[in-house]
Amino acid sequence: MTLSLKRLFSRSIVDGPEVIGPEAPPSPRSNRRRKMMLVVVAGTLAFVAAVASSYYFAMKPVPLRIAVGPANSDDVKVVQALVQAFSRDHSKVRLRPMFTDGATASAKALADGTADLAIIRGDLEVPKNARAVATLRKNVAVLWVPAVAKGKKGAPKITKIAQLSGRKIGVIGKTPANINLLNMVLRQYGIEPEKVQTVQFSTTEVAEAVKDQKVDAFLAAGPVNSKITSDAIAASSRDGAPTFLAIDAAAAVAQNFPVYEASEIPAGVFGGSPARPDDEIKTISFSHHIVARQGLTDAVVSVFTRQLFSIRQQLISDFPLAAKIETPDTDKDAVIPVHPGAAAYVDGEEKTFLDRYSDYIWWSLMGLSAMGSAGAWFASFMRRDERNANTSQRDRLLDMLAVARKSNSLEDLDRMQT
Template sequence: MFGLFAKQRVMGIVFAVVFLVAAAALGILYLWSPHATLRITSGVEGSKAQRFISAFIKVAEAQHPRIRFQTVPVASLTESAKALEQGKADIAIIRSDATLPANGETLVILRHDAVAVIVPHHSSISSLPDLTGKSVAIPSGPAQDDDSHALDLLLNFYNITPDKVKREFLAIEDIGPAILHKRVVAAVAVGPVGPGPAVDTVASIAAATKGTPKVLGFDDADAIVKRFPMFESYDVPEGGFKAKPAVPDDTVTMLAVNYRFAVPITMLDIVADAIGRSILTAKAQLMNVAPMAGQIEAPDVSDQNPLLPIHPGFAAYLSNGDQSFFDQAQRYLYIFGIPLSIGASLITLLVSMFNARGSKKDRDAVERLLSIAHEANTADRERLETLEKELHEAVADCIAKPGDAAKGEQWKTQLVLQHAMRRFERRDAALKAGGAPSQTPQAVDVSPSHSP
């Protein structure tokens, strides 16, 4: 009857030991693991993004010998986002106007690509709606479908259905001749202000038409961005696409998409922090092997409506600067410590509840013995024999469950048993003296050796 408390106390100790062993195992695994492996999407086959990923892995592994990167091949930017969603990748390269991972958060911005609508110098086209019913060229390659989709979104803003503007996917060197021979009236190229599809398309048109191409601006860029946040307003400086003659001939407000590294929401803050700061510090080295690395930048922490929020681990670094290892580790002590503390409190509560239940059983048993002893004072022979059986049952119940009470409570049960036995002996003697048949109650051993 009294062993429940002791058993729960043992269970509490076992749980505490398990928690401590688990915490120690995690600590040892972190400190002594030979290396960590991070899976990263490779970028579309043949794209500049793929070459950048290769350069990034080379530099990152040189900086962090204990980190290894495993590439996850993908056929498109949409597959890259899905790889992150499905847990097949830890870092994914994505484009803001392509499919975005539902579980993703931003680590760093890799580059901005302007959406350039380029027309020959003699063209009467001055805005995107003027392309209705006409054909345009889009540079062929790994990103051609994404570039075409970007055009669809912009046409949608002007309530123009995509099928109203025909597309031809052409090699960049063929775009200029296609415009010269009026197969197409314009070209839509998405690329950085620097080496890339947009700059090369301007050069192709200029060479074929023997004139300086024009790049269309977007006077309603802010309105487009509010409706389609995958775009951003982007000022292309004079000569951004061609130095002499300058294309554009003045600063033009255009639209742009961006490439970024996305990581899962579940990535530990300390890991996201380490990767993010490594990319920023390795920027100069990356530029030596991948020129596009010059555009790498940290996300804007103050952006209230980001397309993909910044991972909080890296955001903390951007907002507060370097933190000591203790400061970073302290968060995880809270994360693991709070559940452990709650668990210990729950165990203590359960032990207290079972202990209280055990104490009530003890009180009920004592009250039962007292009741038997009190009734034995006036019982006749027949009733005394019945009470004697009840006494034996109560004693047997106590002995069958040894140790159910705390040792400090044992004396109460022993005292009540002795009291009951004396009452039985006195009543039996009284009944004998009165001439009634006698049956002496059997002695019950209540010495400590039978108690817990």
């Protein structure tokens, strides 16, 4: 023992001032306790930092590239409105538009992996990695014959699609997809495409084509309330009411080509007086879809789908086309398979933050608990010699105290230290 027993018990035997020696250095036990405290503090800080980092990355905005085209189309306007709305609301998913030449180029961008999302046309070839997220809008095919200008002699009047053989048909829009649509309808009525002459017009060339009587009939494809279609029909109505051609075989077309559906054009939807058309017209329809890459995570697609349908109501007043956005077909036999993330939103099975990460949080807590238990056992194991030494010294000190109380002189105390 480093302290003299004489100093410990001298006050009980001989009166005198207490003698205080030099301060003892810190014991190994206090050093170990300090180190353990530092380890605990460091571990706590590391855990808090890990939780904060996980929350930051979980809440960090996710940019998605969306391919859309052509320029100035309704599709581009919808996407631009969504971009602004998502940014204004500080949404988790943000859109980065990739402008293309049209739906075909947008589909290729998705297939190549350069885009995360794309707006594609349902009656074109769909990329193998495309999964449906939403139906942007439904389009109808409109076939009509302009009235013959007064004073001009024309061919016999056309009242049925079967009478288009040998005629010249103007297709509104430069996309090849509309030509394919026309050819499909003609074949349904037994007319080979080679038996008709087709010419494509831009939306600004329709009025001139009607004025010069360049074509016998027109085909347009777009939403029922499309301004482009309405303006084209109005331009062809200056010399009289146009004749609308019904696709009576719409159900058969839909049966043979699942990308199409039998549909109707409501009476008077194109305005005018008298109303255009004056009665409901049978036709076929197809959809424009918002699709996502198959490899895009379910969580991201689910969040995007929720944002899309939440923001839709806010956009309708300023952008009526947003009202056409619909949930995707979740049936297993859908033409475009639905993305699991979108299906989770539609079916009400969207996972929350805790649903997605509860297993990770649970196992992390279990791991920390196991590490704490292992650390406590290791610290106890490292202090086993110290505990044995402390026990031995305590027993010896108690024995010495008992002997010291019976001592009658300082010499007896000195002999106890030898």
